[in-house]
Amino acid sequence: ILYASMRQEARKKEMPAEAYQTLKDYKKFSQSVNYKRIFAKNAKDPYQGQHVLIVDDDFTYEVIDESTVKTKSVVTKKILDYAGKKANSELHFYYCPKNTEISLTNMYVELEDGTIRRVVDSEINVMDADWKASAPRYPDIKHIVVTLPGTDIGTTVHYECERVTKDLPLISGSIYFEPSEPILHHRYAVIIPEGMKLETICNDTSYFFRGEEEVPNFVISDLKDGRKQYLLDMVNLTNIVKREANLVPAAFRSPIRSFICENAKDSYMNGGWKNYAAKLQKEVERATTDQKEVEAKVKEITEGKESLRQKVIAIRDYIEINVREDGPSFTSLPLDAISDADQTLKDGYGNDFDKAVLFYAMLKCVGFNPSILLASSLDAFDYEQNLFFMLPQRSIFTEAYVEIYLNGKTVYLNCCSQYDMLETKGPDRTVVLDLSNGNISLRNQPEEFAYDRDTTYEIEVADDLTATISRVSNFGGPAYGSLVRDVVETLPEMVRREELQAADGIARGAQILENFERITNGYPGITKIKVKTDNYVQKDGDTIYLKPFYGFGFGGVTKPTRIYPFYSGSKSKNKTVIKLTFPKEYTKALFMPSGNFEFPGQLGYLTTTVEHEEGSSSWTITYRSELEPAVIDQEQYHQLHLINKKLSGESFNTIAVTKETEKK
Numbered sequence: 001i002l003y004a005s006m007r008q009e010a011r012k013k014e015m016p017a018e019a020y021q022t023l024k025d026y027k028k029f030s031q032s033v034n035y036k037r038i039f040a041k042n043a044k045d046p047y048q049g050q051h052v053l054i055v056d057d058d059f060t061y062e063v064i065d066e067s068t069v070k071t072k073s074v075v076t077k078k079i080l081d082y083a084g085k086k087a088n089s090e091l092h093f094y095y096c097p098k099n100t101e102i103s104l105t106n107m108y109v110e111l112e113d114g115t116i117r118r119v120v121d122s123e124i125n126v127m128d129a130d131w132k133a134s135a136p137r138y139p140d141i142k143h144i145v146v147t148l149p150g151t152d153i154g155t156t157v158h159y160e161c162e163r164v165t166k167d168l169p170l171i172s173g174s175i176y177f178e179p180s181e182p183i184l185h186h187r188y189a190v191i192i193p194e195g196m197k198l199e200t201i202c203n204d205t206s207y208f209f210r211g212e213e214e215v216p217n218f219v220i221s222d223l224k225d226g227r228k229q230y231l232l233d234m235v236n237l238t239n240i241v242k243r244e245a246n247l248v249p250a251a252f253r254s255p256i257r258s259f260i261c262e263n264a265k266d267s268y269m270n271g272g273w274k275n276y277a278a279k280l281q282k283e284v285e286r287a288t289t290d291q292k293e294v295e296a297k298v299k300e301i302t303e304g305k306e307s308l309r310q311k312v313i314a315i316r317d318y319i320e321i322n323v324r325e326d327g328p329s330f331t332s333l334p335l336d337a338i339s340d341a342d343q344t345l346k347d348g349y350g351n352d353f354d355k356a357v358l359f360y361a362m363l364k365c366v367g368f369n370p371s372i373l374l375a376s377s378l379d380a381f382d383y384e385q386n387l388f389f390m391l392p393q394r395s396i397f398t399e400a401y402v403e404i405y406l407n408g409k410t411v412y413l414n415c416c417s418q419y420d421m422l423e424t425k426g427p428d429r430t431v432v433l434d435l436s437n438g439n440i441s442l443r444n445q446p447e448e449f450a451y452d453r454d455t456t457y458e459i460e461v462a463d464d465l466t467a468t469i470s471r472v473s474n475f476g477g478p479a480y481g482s483l484v485r486d487v488v489e490t491l492p493e494m495v496r497r498e499e500l501q502a503a504d505g506i507a508r509g510a511q512i513l514e515n516f517e518r519i520t521n522g523y524p525g526i527t528k529i530k531v532k533t534d535n536y537v538q539k540d541g542d543t544i545y546l547k548p549f550y551g552f553g554f555g556g557v558t559k560p561t562r563i564y565p566f567y568s569g570s571k572s573k574n575k576t577v578i579k580l581t582f583p584k585e586y587t588k589a590l591f592m593p594s595g596n597f598e599f600p601g602q603l604g605y606l607t608t609t610v611e612h613e614e615g616s617s618s619w620t621i622t623y624r625s626e627l628e629p630a631v632i633d634q635e636q637y638h639q640l641h642l643i644n645k646k647l648s649g650e651s652f653n654t655i656a657v658t659k660e661t662e663k664k
Contacts, residue, residue, distance in 0.1 A: 047182055050240065051084030052077050054183040055156065062191040063171055063261050064164075072162045077181075079155050088157055091146040095163065098139035099334045103162045109148050110156040123147040135327035135349055139337055167334040169279050171261040172393045175232060177215065178254035182238040187231070190218070192261050194226030200259045203251055203387035215255040230259070241564070245556035248567045248631055249379045251386045258391040272392045274438030281435040283338045284372060288361035293342040298365040308366065309406060309422070315362045317418040323358065327351040331394045356400035356414045363413075368404045373412075373432040373443075375399040379569050380429045380442055381629045389431060389440055397433050401426070409446075419488065420481030421523060424449040428478075429571055429629070449477045456577040461544065463583050467536040468513065469506050476524035483525040487518050499529070507533040543658045544586060548578050548593065552606055552625060557637075557644040566632040566640065568603055578621045582657050586617050591656040593621060597643055600636035604628050606647070617657075 047053055058074040079085050095102045107119040129141040148157060175188050192198055202215035218230035247253060260272060288294075301318050302311040323344065330338065330353035341361035344350035350358065356372050363370045374397035376389070383389055388396050402413040412426035428445035455473045462468070475483040490498065499516035510531035519526040538545045554568065589612065597606045604627035611620040632640055646652055 047080060047238075050182055051079075051081050052088060052181045053080055054179070054181050054186070056185045057183055058185075058187045060189045060191065061173060063193060063196060065193065066171070066196070066262075067168050068164070068166045069168060069171055070162070070164045072160070074160045076156060076158045079151060079153055079157065081153060085151055085153055089148055089151045091144075091148065091159060093144040093146075093161060094141060094332075095144075096139055096141050096333060098337070099167045100163055100165045102144070104144070104146065105160045105162070107146060107148070107159040108157075109150045110158070111150055111152075112154045117149040119146055119148065123149060129328060131327055135351075137339065137343070137347060138327045138351070139333055141328050141332060167336070169335050170276055170392050170394055172259060172391055174256055174258040174388070174391075174393065176250075176254055176256055177234075177237065178241055178250075179237050180240070182240060183234075184236060186234045186237055189232075190230040190259060190261075191223065192228055192230075196261050198228070198230055198259050198261055199391070200230075200257060201387065201390055202257045203255065215257055217257070232257075244562060244564055245558075246567050248565055249381055249386075249569075251378070251388050252382070252631075253564075256387055258387055258393070260391045273433060273440060276392050276394075277433060277435045277438035279335060280374075281372075283335050284357055284360060284435065287338050287340045287357050288364065291341045291345075291361050293345055294358070294361045295365055297345060298362050302366060308368075311366045312363070312368075312404070312406060312411065312413075312422065315359070315366070316413055316416070316422070319355065319358060319362070319414075320416075320418045322348060323355060324349045325352060325355060327354070329398055330354070330400075331398055352398075352414070353400045356402050359402040359413045363402065363404055371403045371434055371436045373401045373403050373427070373434055375401055375415075375427055376431045376433075378431065379629075380431050381567075381569060381631075383431045383440075383442055386431075401432070403434075417481055417485065419484035420478070421449075424477050424480055424523075445477060454575045454577075456579070457548075458579045458581075459546075460581045461537050461546075461583065464534075465537045465539055465544070466532060466534045467507070467546070468530070468532050469510070469536070470514070470528070470530040471502075471506060473527045474524045475527070480520075480523060480525045483518060483527070484520045487520050502527075502529050503531045506531050507536050509533065509535065543590060543656055544582060545654060545656045547653050548621065548655060552623070553648045554640065554644050557641055560638060560641050562634055562637050565634065566637045567630075568627065568632070569629050570627055571629060573626045574624070576623045578623075580619045580621070580655065582617045584617050585659045586657045587615055588658050588660045589619065589656070590658055591651070591654050592619065593623075593652050593655070595646075595652070597647070599627075599630075599643065600639045601630040601632040602628060603630040603632065603640070615660075619655075619657075 055076040055078055056074070057076075058072075060072045062070045062072075064070055077088065079088055091107070093102060093104070104124070109117045111117065123146060125145045125147075127143045127145065129143060131138075132140065146159075151157065173190075179186075190198060198218075200218060202217075216232055216234060218232055221229050221231065223229050241247070241253070250256070262272070262275075297318070298315065301314045305311045305314055326349040328351060330351055338357065339350060339354045341358045344354045344358045360370050360372055376397050377399065378386070378388060378396065399415075401415050404411050404413070406422070409423055410426070411422045415427070416422070416425035423446065426445060427443040430443050431440060432443050433440050454476075455471065458470045460468045486498075495516075499512065502516045503510045503512050506529070510533040512529070513532050514528070514530035517526075517528040519528070536546060556566070589610075592610050593608050594610060595608055599605060604625065606623065606625040609622045611622075612618070
């Protein structure tokens with residue numbers, strides 16, 4: 001406090017030498033006190049920076065039969081700071097009463113003085129899912145919220161949760177050895193009955209941050225009644241991965257062991273995903289057979305349509321306009337909850353999978369042999385080595401596409417709107433499970449529809465340094481449908497606002513010369529705008545300076561070093577052209593963006609080409625870039641940081657031209 005007050009006095013007037021020396025002494029003293037406090041705290045508290053300490057985590061996964069599992073979780077955790085208190089003042093549990101029974105017991109908070117405060121009935125609330133009112137035909141998904149009494153920093157939370165879940169199409173799970181909070185004791189037991197077996201697999205540790213450590217394996221023991229127990233009993237899981245942008249996907253970063261339980265006659269290679277796909281396909285056939293209302297509706301909406309393409313578009317547009325997506329994910333429900341196509345058509349809503357079933361039924365009515373593909377939201381990087389795609393788990397594939405072959409091309413439905421061209425929207429770098437054969441594969445967008453946007457700028461600088469700028473952008477691939485949607489759905493009063501935003505994106509306060517135009521009657525879609533501005537160009541003597549629009553850089557590449565490898569999951573191919581015209585006497589370039597960059601780790605490249613005729617005052621700059629998913633290790637990352645720094649620096653992003661003068 002004294003140090004702060006003396007600093008205030010120092011700002012008001014010149015401080016005498018004696019008082020200034022006193023100020024320096026107090027500053028030195030305060031820093032010493034702070035350092036000692038920090039060192040003392042770190043020495044006493046090994047969990048500095050953590051929000052919660054898991055004292056004990058005991059989980060039992062008991063297989064009752066081929067479709068029933070009983071689980072019990074016993075957790076004790078200590079709250080370390082305010083963030084931990086905020087995140088753990090409530091407990092949340094979700095379950096489907098149709099196939100799951102849940103029991104919550106022994107829930108309490110132990111205060112720092114040893115007082116036990118147990119949860120009472122009034123602190124337990126059971127709520128419906130937020131979609132229940134708008135999608136009432138689906139089985140309930142209940143949300144239990146438990147308010148914990150007296151939760152505060154230093155208190156200990158304890159609870160026990162037991163579930164019995166029936167009608168499971170898959171019995172599998174995964175154990176992570178890279179916890180988000182430190183764990184003192186973690187016990188994970190899998191119990192299987194006689195006549196079943198447990199297949200386990202662990203991930204490749206080639207991207208494992210802590211080196212070639214061995215992933216712990218189960219200890220197997222025999223129980224009574226012919227049952228077997230597979231046990232992992234671990235202590236001091238405290239090596240928490242620090243938060244850092246662009247981490248490698250968890251399947252390669254974290255040590256994980258996955259398991260699946262099946263009949264002893266099957267292995268996961270010839271069972272697993274194929275069995276799961278066969279069960280789902282059986283439900284699809286049940287839900288699409290003898291659907292009279294679907295047949296009548298298809299006949300109605302395709303009447304007068306001569307080509308198959310026209311019929312597909314009519315079916316696509318009808319479903320996308322009249323059947324909204326609503327309800328729970330199909331992975332949270334038993335398989336017999338999949339709705340008949342007639343029911344989805346009649347109700348006018350369905351979850352993602354039920355909409356796919358409706359597409360499937362309608363497309364069969366016009367002669368197609370469609371396939372339903374389950375798509376994964378997990379990163380497709382090195383998917384053949386990804387642990388999650390090796391052993392089946394329902395949570396891996398959560399979206400449903402419908403695939404058909406139309407005029408020699410693959411077309412995907414239930415992933416595009418009525419505004420998209422049929423061939424331009426579909427899975428891109430997406431791992432899919434084909435229900436017709438149980439195969440897992442990677443699907444990419446066709447090359448001719450893979451790009452999003454190419455842009456050309458024409459910049460003309462007048463003698464008075466005003467700049468006239470036109471921009472023409474081509475929208476292809478998935479971006480085409482987005483442009484069409486904007487044209488159709490933008491309200492008239494919002495058109496002017498979008499025009500001003502487009503002009504402002506070129507130059508602040510620019511005057512619009514030609515109105516913002518969006519052309520969608522062909523492919524690709526096109527947008528055009530032309531503006532004029534007097535603050536875009538700067539002049540210093542005989543030199544004119546400006547900055548182009550094109551900016552290239554990698555998100556997350558900010559610090560010169562990293563703790564862990566850097567991961568870029570994007571795949572892109574872009575082209576930007578800038579055509580420059582200056583007053584006729586400005587024929588010499590002082591600065592122009594130039595250079596070809598090969599990014600480390602096979603990440604991709606950026607090329608810059610400049611075209612100019614001798615004696616001309618016009619230049620054309622073309623930027624081309626292509627990126628692929630890649631992992632950049634710590635040594636290569638430093639090289640990437642230097643490249644990124646150059647790409648975002650003034651020297652690469654500044655254009656300067658001057659008048660040609662005679663050599664002395």
